[in-house]
Amino acid sequence: MPINISENLPKQLYRAEQVRALDRAAIDTFHIPGIQLMENAGAAVFTALRRRWPRAQRITVACGAGNNGGDGFVIARLAHEHGLAATVYMLADASRQRGDAKLAFEKLLRTPVPIRQFGGTLDEPCDVIVDALLGTGLSGEVTDQWKAAIDLMNHIKVTAACPIVAVDIPSGLHADTGSVLGIAVRADLTVTFIGVKQGLLTGEGPEYCGELLFDDLGVDAKIYDQVDSPARRITRDDVSGLLPRRKRCAHKGNFGHVLIIGGNKGMAGAALMAAEAALHCGAGLVSVATRPEHVAAIVSARPEIMCHGVDNAAKLKTLLSGANCIAIGPGLGQDSWARALLGMALETAKPLVVDADALNLLAHEPLVRSNWVITPHPGEAGRLLQTQASHIQQDRFAAVRALQTRFGGVAVLKGCGTLVCDEKGGIALCGAGNPGMAAGGMGDVLTGLVAGCIAQTNQLSASTHAAVYIHSAAADLAAMDLGERGLLATDLFPYIRQLVNPE
Numbered sequence: 001m002p003i004n005i006s007e008n009l010p011k012q013l014y015r016a017e018q019v020r021a022l023d024r025a026a027i028d029t030f031h032i033p034g035i036q037l038m039e040n041a042g043a044a045v046f047t048a049l050r051r052r053w054p055r056a057q058r059i060t061v062a063c064g065a066g067n068n069g070g071d072g073f074v075i076a077r078l079a080h081e082h083g084l085a086a087t088v089y090m091l092a093d094a095s096r097q098r099g100d101a102k103l104a105f106e107k108l109l110r111t112p113v114p115i116r117q118f119g120g121t122l123d124e125p126c127d128v129i130v131d132a133l134l135g136t137g138l139s140g141e142v143t144d145q146w147k148a149a150i151d152l153m154n155h156i157k158v159t160a161a162c163p164i165v166a167v168d169i170p171s172g173l174h175a176d177t178g179s180v181l182g183i184a185v186r187a188d189l190t191v192t193f194i195g196v197k198q199g200l201l202t203g204e205g206p207e208y209c210g211e212l213l214f215d216d217l218g219v220d221a222k223i224y225d226q227v228d229s230p231a232r233r234i235t236r237d238d239v240s241g242l243l244p245r246r247k248r249c250a251h252k253g254n255f256g257h258v259l260i261i262g263g264n265k266g267m268a269g270a271a272l273m274a275a276e277a278a279l280h281c282g283a284g285l286v287s288v289a290t291r292p293e294h295v296a297a298i299v300s301a302r303p304e305i306m307c308h309g310v311d312n313a314a315k316l317k318t319l320l321s322g323a324n325c326i327a328i329g330p331g332l333g334q335d336s337w338a339r340a341l342l343g344m345a346l347e348t349a350k351p352l353v354v355d356a357d358a359l360n361l362l363a364h365e366p367l368v369r370s371n372w373v374i375t376p377h378p379g380e381a382g383r384l385l386q387t388q389a390s391h392i393q394q395d396r397f398a399a400v401r402a403l404q405t406r407f408g409g410v411a412v413l414k415g416c417g418t419l420v421c422d423e424k425g426g427i428a429l430c431g432a433g434n435p436g437m438a439a440g441g442m443g444d445v446l447t448g449l450v451a452g453c454i455a456q457t458n459q460l461s462a463s464t465h466a467a468v469y470i471h472s473a474a475a476d477l478a479a480m481d482l483g484e485r486g487l488l489a490t491d492l493f494p495y496i497r498q499l500v501n502p503e
Contacts (some may be wrong), residue, residue: 009214012229013429014195016136016175022194024224025218034100036069037193037217041167042074042104044189049075049128049165050082052189052211056127058085058271062118062149064133064171065092066198070101071167072132073108080113087124088115092132092147113371118149122156129153129164131185134171134198139493141182142172148185150470163188168206177395178203178417186210193217195204196225198231201431202396204415217390220358231427232395236473238465240502243282255284255457258371260330260448261316261322261341262356263290263298268329270356270444273300273489275305277448279498281470283455289319289341290331302370313340320344322459325351327451329358330444351454355447359384360406371424372409377443397427412450414443418468422461433472441489446471449496470499 014022026032037146049056049140055225061076063069069092073482088108088234094115097105108115114124122129131153133146142150150172156162164187172184178199190209192200195215199205246254250305258278263271271290277299279284288298292309298309309315316475320326328345332338333356342358354362359376376390378399385392385402392399396419403411404421413419418430447470453463478487 009212009233009431011194011232011235012195012224013198013231014229016197018195018227018230019136019175019195020388022219022223025216025223026194029226030223032219036104037076037219038104040071040217041071041215042293044079044193044217045071045130045165045167046075046079046082048189048191048213049130052165053128054299055162056084058124058126059087059128059130060122060124060126061088061130062084062122062133062153063088063090063092064135064146064403065096065101066135066137068135068167069097070104072130073101073104074130075130075167075388076113077104077108077111080111085125086113086125087374089118089122089149090112090115091118091149108434114161117421118145120145120148120152122149122152126162129156129162130167131164131171131187132167133169133185136169138172142184143182146171147183150185153237154186157186157188166190166209168192169228173199173205173208175199177397177430178205178451179394180204180208184208189213191215194219194472195229197203198397198429201233201429202415202419206415206431217423231429234430234465234469236427236469238462239468240348242453242459242466243500243502245502250283250304255282255285255503256325256452257284257285257323258302258448258451259287259289259319259326260451261289261328261345262330262332263294264287264331264333264335264338267290267294267295267333268297270331270441272301272305273441273444274327274448274451275491276302276493277445277496278327278452278455279304280493281449281452281467283452286452287319287323289316289478291337310341311337313344316393317339318349318352322425323350325353325451327353327355327447329353329355330447334358334361340489351458351460353447353451353454355443357460366406368406368408370408371460373412373454374407374409375414375443375447375450375474376403376413377414394418400427401425410461412464412468413448418472420461420464420468422464428465430468430472432469432476434476434479434484436484437472439487442471442475445489445492470496473499
């Protein structure tokens with residue numbers, strides 16, 4: 001997998017400006033000298049480097065201006081003190097160093113570590129490259145010598161099998177959005193400090209940061225009371241807090257009735273997978289409303305599903321009355337049959353989960369609703385917000401907030417680092433999941449999971465958080481056993497059952 005998200009990471013996520021505010025609070029309010037934080041940061045990266053690559057003896061450190069470069073100076077000095085051969089390449093003139101970075105540079109000057117101005121080459125042989133170039137303050141596209149240095153570092157990584165460790169964030173990656181600003185370092189390991197930057201975990205962030213480690217640099221935990229967090233991570237706690245152990249006297253009526261609406265001609269499998277997902281996460285009863293010609297196939301594949309042939313919207317009315325959560329969209333299509341069923345479903349006051357072609361139909365006739373969950377991927381999100389998928393991916397946090405504002409309820413933006421924006425505008429991010437999920441049917445499984453959790457709990461946002469985590473974590477477990485490539489949506493089912501049953 002391209003990223004290793006530890007469950008030990010803090011739950012709270014921050015934008016770059018908020019991490020800077022935390023840093024200032026540590027210095028101004030809790031009186032930790034800035035140079036001490038810099039020393040702690042350098043030590044954290046050096047320790048992680050030695051643990052990951054214990055045989056490394058030659059370290060190249062690429063340093064920019066500012067505190068990120070200052071951290072690099074500390075790393076180079078520590079490498080020398082521990083008997084490693086370190087070389088520093090500077091992309092900023094030494095006279096530009098200020099404050100704590102200047103202090104760190106002056107300490108480095110008292111060692112024999114070679115300090116060279118970057119001239120287009122990193123010609124010293126090395127075992128590990130340290131990226132201490134740009135940090136979190138970057139907002140514009142990377143250009144000139146900075147671009148050349150990053151390109152060269154990535155080239156050496158590939159051609160010389162030389163791994164890269166990034167200091168705080170891979171240079172060129174936007175800390176707030178996870179978008180690449182023209183070019184970015186492809187790190188094997190990123191050690192981030194004080195607060196976890198939200199862009200590391202979504203968009204292109206996971207592809208570029210590699211394994212992600214966090215170090216609080218020894219700051220007082222009270223500093224986190226000083227700054228609000230705009231987002232949080234979804235974790236296993238979101239599942240265990242929602243789905244506790246069942247009472248011994250429980251019966252199927254206690255766990256809700258899900259109705260899946262979908263499965264147009266040739267697409268019965270989508271409705272079937274959504275229904276199976278709802279069953280596997282614990283819904284008491286699951287019904288499917290689909291094209292009449294699909295009933296026999298669905299019942300033979302999964303007899304626990306109550307499958308109903310519906311050739312017109314009027315026949316859906318009774319089924320809607322019997323369910324306490326409705327999911328519509330998997331395999332729905334966009335013909336007159338699909339539009340009629342969606343119209344009937346929208347007339348109910350019951351919670352809805354809306355996905356796939358139901359979202360594409362909704363894009364043509366937008367409406368606001370408080371008790372639904374919409375679950376678009378970036379392409380569908382682009383249609384809902386009348387823009388391109390590429391624009392959605394440039395700032396996924398802004399996009400998921402815009403989806404919730406425009407359509408109400410709870411909005412899910414699927415993809416690497418799936419985001420959930422709840423009814424109050426709070427954003428949560430799921431760092432689980434892997435590229436094996438890039439396969440047909442995965443979205444249908446998520447739809448069924450969300451509906452199944454809502455049916456059991458009647459909690460819209462909490463159920464969505466739990467379902468998103470179950471979905472991605474199940475895919476990770478399946479990939480560990482079977483591998484990512486060739487992973488099928490139905491491979492998730494046994495792992496879903498494992499995750500929804502508390503230890």
